[in-house]
Structures are given as C-alpha cells and as structure tokens.
Amino acid sequence: MENCIFCKIVRGEIPSRKVYEDDDVLAFHDIQPQAPVHVLVVPKVHIASLYEADMSHQAVLGKMLALSGRLASEQGASDGFRTIINTGRVGGQEVYHLHMHVFGGPEPLGRMLSKRVTP
Ligand code: 5GP
Ligand code: ZN
Secondary structure, eight states, rough: OOTHHHHHHHSSSSSSOEEOOOOOOOEEEESSSSSSSEEEEEEEEEOTTTOOGGGGGGHHHHHHHHHHHHHHHHOOOOOOEEEEEEHHHTTTTOOOSSSSSEEOOSOOOOSOOOOOOOO
C-alpha cells in the first residue's frame, strides 16, 4: 500500500530498529514503547486489520505468533510477555496495517483490561 506507514517500514522507506526479518514478517521496536520491551511484528503483505485477514493469511499469522516467544526472549523478556493485536476503532487500532505488539517486563505488566469493562 502506497501510503501505509508499516508498508513503508517494510520497504525500508522509513527507518526502523529491526529485531527480526524474513520473507514474510518484519519485527521492529515500537517508536513509543509502552513497556521496557515493546516490539511490533508485522506481515510484509498489507493486511489492514484482523477484519481483512482470511485463510490465505493463515501461515503468516501463525508465524507471527510462533516467533513471539523467541523475539521476547531475545529482547530480554524471558519471564513472561504479552501479545496484543488491536483491531478497529473499538480495539484502539491506530495503524491500519495488521501488527502484533509484544510487551515485556522485567516487572509484571499489570492487568490488560480493568476487571469490569461494562457498567
Ligand atoms: P496500534 O494502536 O495501531 O495497535 O499501535 C500502533 C503502534 O505503532 C503504536 O504503538 C505506535 O507507537 C507505533 N508506531 C506508529 N508509527 C510508528 C513508526 O513510524 N515507527 C515505529 N517503530 N512504530 C510506530
Ligand atoms: Zn501496509
């Protein structure tokens, strides 16, 4: 996608601090880390969000999850981590190129959601 920021990072048109790359995925440090370890893992192919994902993306989506433990460990999060994929307005998605956040400590991250999300 021409104007997609993560496609530009995949193409090397915007610099990033890469931590992993292969033919299918790229992983790089988030520009505004929310935790001591905060890496983004993106498919190289443009998929806007999980709403646009389909069975043709099964392998690359599986690869993103399958890499997460290794990437977390390599970045120093060896005692636990969290993966998040925000989707759409309600999910708080800001960049519409599917991406998986990998967050890690060293300290516990706290609850992801407050216990009650509905009144
Ligand atoms: P979302 O809210 O869409 O799940 O998360 C988007 C993430 O992308 C945010 O954590 C934001 O800091 C990160 N981000 C946005 N633009 C850039 C960029 O140009 N480079 C990097 N490395 N991260 C970015
Ligand atoms: Zn894109």
